[in-house]
Amino acid sequence: xxxxxxxxxxxxxxxxxxxxxxxxxxxxxxxxxxxxxxxxxxxxxxxxxxxxxxxxxxxxxxxxxxxxxxxxxxxxxxxxxxxxxxxxxxxxxxxxxxxxxxxxxxxxxxxxxxxxxxxxxxxxxxxxxxxxxxxxxxxxxxxxxxxxxxxxxxxxxxxxxxxxxxxxxxxxxxxxxxxxxxxxxxxxxxxxxxxxxxxxxxxxxxxxxxxxxxxxxxxxxxxxxxxxxxxxxxxxxxxxxxxxxxxxxxxxxxxxxxxxxxxxxxxxxxxxxxxxxxxxxxxxxxxxxxxxxxxxxxxxxxxxxxxxxxxxxxxxxxxxxxxxxxxxxxxxxxxxxxxxxxxxxxxxxxxxxxxxxxxxxxxxxxxxxxxxxxxxxxxxxxxxxxxxxxxxxxxxxxxxxxxxxxxxxxxxxxxxxxxxxxxxxxxxxxxxxxxxxxxxxxxxxxxxxxxxxxxxxxxxxxxxxxxxxxxxxxxxxxxxxxxxxxxxxxxxxxxxxxxxxxxxxxxxxxxxxxxxxxxxxxxxxxxxxxxxxxxxxxxxxxxxxxxxxxxxxxxxxxxxxxxxxxxxxxxxxx
Numbered sequence: 368x369x370x371x372x373x374x375x376x377x378x379x380x381x382x383x384x385x386x387x388x389x390x391x392x393x394x395x396x397x398x399x400x401x402x403x404x405x406x407x408x409x410x411x412x413x414x415x416x417x418x419x420x421x422x423x424x425x426x427x428x429x430x431x432x433x434x435x436x437x438x439x440x441x442x443x444x445x446x447x448x449x450x451x452x453x454x455x456x457x458x459x460x461x462x463x464x465x466x467x468x469x470x471x472x473x474x475x476x477x478x479x480x481x482x483x484x485x486x487x488x489x490x491x492x493x494x495x496x497x498x499x500x501x502x503x504x505x506x507x508x509x510x511x512x513x514x515x516x517x518x519x520x521x522x523x524x525x526x527x528x529x530x531x532x533x534x535x536x537x538x539x540x541x542x543x544x545x546x547x548x549x550x551x552x553x554x555x556x557x558x559x560x561x562x563x564x565x566x567x568x569x570x571x572x573x574x575x576x577x578x579x580x581x582x583x584x585x586x587x588x589x590x591x592x593x594x595x596x597x598x599x600x601x602x603x604x605x606x607x608x609x610x611x612x613x614x615x616x617x618x619x620x621x622x623x624x625x626x627x628x629x630x631x632x633x634x635x636x637x638x639x640x641x642x643x644x645x646x647x648x649x650x651x652x653x654x655x656x657x658x659x660x661x662x663x664x665x666x667x668x669x670x671x672x673x674x675x676x677x678x679x680x681x682x683x684x685x686x687x688x689x690x691x692x693x694x695x696x697x698x699x700x701x702x703x704x705x706x707x708x709x710x711x712x713x714x715x716x717x718x719x720x721x722x723x724x725x726x727x728x729x730x731x732x733x734x735x736x737x738x739x740x741x742x743x744x745x746x747x748x749x750x751x752x753x754x755x756x757x758x759x760x761x762x763x764x765x766x767x768x769x770x771x772x773x774x775x776x777x778x779x780x781x782x783x784x785x786x787x788x789x790x791x792x793x794x795x796x797x798x799x800x801x802x803x804x805x806x807x808x809x810x811x812x813x814x815x816x817x818x819x820x821x822x823x824x825x826x827x828x829x830x831x832x833x834x835x836x837x838x839x840x841x842x843x844x845x846x847x848x849x850x851x852x853x854x855x856x857x858x859x860x861x862x863x864x865x866x867x868x869x870x871x872x873x874x875x876x877x878x879x880x881x882x883x884x885x886x887x888x889x890x891x892x893x894x895x896x897x898x899x900x901x902x903x904x905x906x907x908x909x910x911x912x913x914x915x916x917x918x919x920x921x922x923x924x925x926x927x928x929x930x931x932x933x934x935x936x937x938x939x940x941x
Contacts, residue, residue: 418659421560425655429567432462436575440582455579456532462572463539469565470546478550483557486662490753491653492551495932499646504544506639511536513636517629521620536576540643543569547650554657566655570648577644580637581917638891641921642928645763653755681874685881688723692885695719699896710787716896717790724797727882731804734875737868738811757810759929764802766922770897771795773915777906788902805879805930812876812937876938880931887927890920 439458442450478484511533518529555562620626695716702712774795778788897916898904904912 418559421563421658424560425563425567428564429571432568432571433574436462436571437578440575440578444582452583453526453528456528459572459575459579460532460535462568462575463535466565466569466572467539467542469568470542473562473565474546474550477555477558477562478553480557483555484553485556486554486660487552488554488653488657488660488662489552491657492547492650493932496646496650497548497551499928500544500547500643500650503639503643503646504540506636507540507643508537510633510636510640513629513633517620517626517633520626520629543647547647551650551654553654554660554662556659559659563655563658566651566658570651570655573644573648573651577641577648577921580641580644582914638921638924641917642924645921645925649755649759656755678873678877681877682881685878688882689885692719692723692889696889696892713787713896713900714790717787717794720794721790721797723882724794724801727879728797728801728804730875730878731801731808734808734872735804735811737871738808741868753813756813756929756933760806760809760926760933763922763926763929764806766919767802767926768799770915770919770923771798773907774897774903777903781902781906787900791900791902802926809930809933809937812872812940813933873938876934880934880938883927883930883934887924887931891924895920
C-alpha cells in the first residue's frame, strides 16, 4: 500500500520540477487550485478539476440568491401584508451594494495585478452588445429619474424607500455599464473563484431586478386607476350628480405638466429596464465562462470586415419594409397617445406583420437550404460566445412564442371568427413559425467556416494605382460624376463575381437584418398592441396578462436585437 502511495505522488513532484524549469513565457500561467483536488496526479488535471469545482460553487451561490429573491417576490405577490414591496427593495439594495463593492475591487484590484489579464476574448463583448448596454442603461437611468420625480411629487403618500431605491439603482447601472464596457473581453487569470462568485452574484442580482420588473405593476396600476378616476370624475361633473372630491385624491397626480411627463415617460421607457438586465446577464455570463480561459495565440484569428458589396435586392426589399413599418408605427402611435386606439389601427398593425412575417420565414428557409447545399466545413473550435449566442437565440425566442400561444388560446376560446381576432390568430401562428425558421438559419450560419478571399497581384496593383491617383486628383463636379460611375461599375463587378450561393446568402441576411431592425424599433418605442387591444387582458385579467407581457415583450425585443447581431455575422462570413 505504501509503495502505491509513493508511485502516485511521484508524477506530481515530476510536474512541479517541470513547471519550475519551464520557460519564462509559461511561468506566468496561474493554474487554479482547489482543496478537494490538491492530490491530483498532474497540474493540468488539478487545474481542470478546480475550474469545474469553482464553476459549480459559484453557480450554487447564484442559484441560492435567485431562490431567496424569488421567495421574497412570491411572498410580496401573494401576501402583501407580511412581505411588502419595500422589503423586496431593501433585499435588492443589499445585493446591489455587494455587487458594487466587488466591481470596484475587480476594477481597482484584481484586473491590475501582474499577469491578471494575459488573454482577451475577441469574440466577447462586440461593439453592438456594449453599445446596447450603454443605450439601455441610459434609458434605465432616465426611468429611475422619472420614478424619483413621480415619488417626490407624491411624497405625502409615498415611502422614502421609493426615492432611495431608484437612487441606488442609478449608481448600480452606471458602475456596471462602465465595468462591462472596459472588461467584457477579459480572461482573468488570478483570483478565479472570487471572480466567479462576484460575476454570478451580479448575474443573480440582474435576474432578480428583471423578475421584479416583470411582476411589479404597482405604478402601472396606480396610473391606470388615476385615469379611471379622472374619467369618472369628468362624467360626474358633466352630469352634475355630485361635487368632485373623494378620499383617494391625496395620492393622485396633480394636474400639472411635469407630473404627466413623469407618468407617460415611466410607462414608455419601462421595457428598456428589463432589456438592460437581460443584456447585462448575457455579457456577465460570457465573462464567467472566460475566467481562467487560456487562448491559443498561435491560431490566427481572421476577422472579416463588413462591406456592403454583392447585395442589391436585400437592401431594397428591407428598406421598403423599414419605411412601411415606420409609417405604420407612427400612425399607431398617434392613435395610441390620444384616446383609445380604434379598431382600424389594430387591423393595419397586424396586417403589416401578416405580410412581413411570411416573407421573413421563406427567406430563412431558403437560406437554410443553401447552407445545406454548401460544402463549407463546420467551425468546431471552442467558442463560449458563439455557444451563448445560440442559447440566447433559442431562449429569447421563447418570449414571443409563449405570448403567441397565450393569445391563440384566448382567441380560440372567445371568438376566432371576428376580423381582428382572426388577424391576431394569424399573427401569432406566423410569429411562431418565423422565430423557429430564423433561429435555424442563424445558428447554422454561425457554425460555418468564414469564406476567406485573398486578392491577387492584379487587384493589389489596381488598388495601389487607385490610391495614388486619388491622392493626386483635384476634385470637381465632372470628376465626382466619373467617380460615382466607377464606384457603380466596381459594385456591379463585385456583385457579378460572387457565386450564386454566397450572393443569395448575403441578400437574405441583409434583408432579415433590416426586417429585424424595424421589428425591434416598433415594440421598443411604444407600440404594444398585445396589451392595448384588450382581448387577452380581459381574458386573463390585468395582473396576469401584465406579467405575461412584461416577461415576453422584453425577451422579444432582446431576440430581435440579438438576431441583428447574428445575421450580420452570417452576412460577413458568407
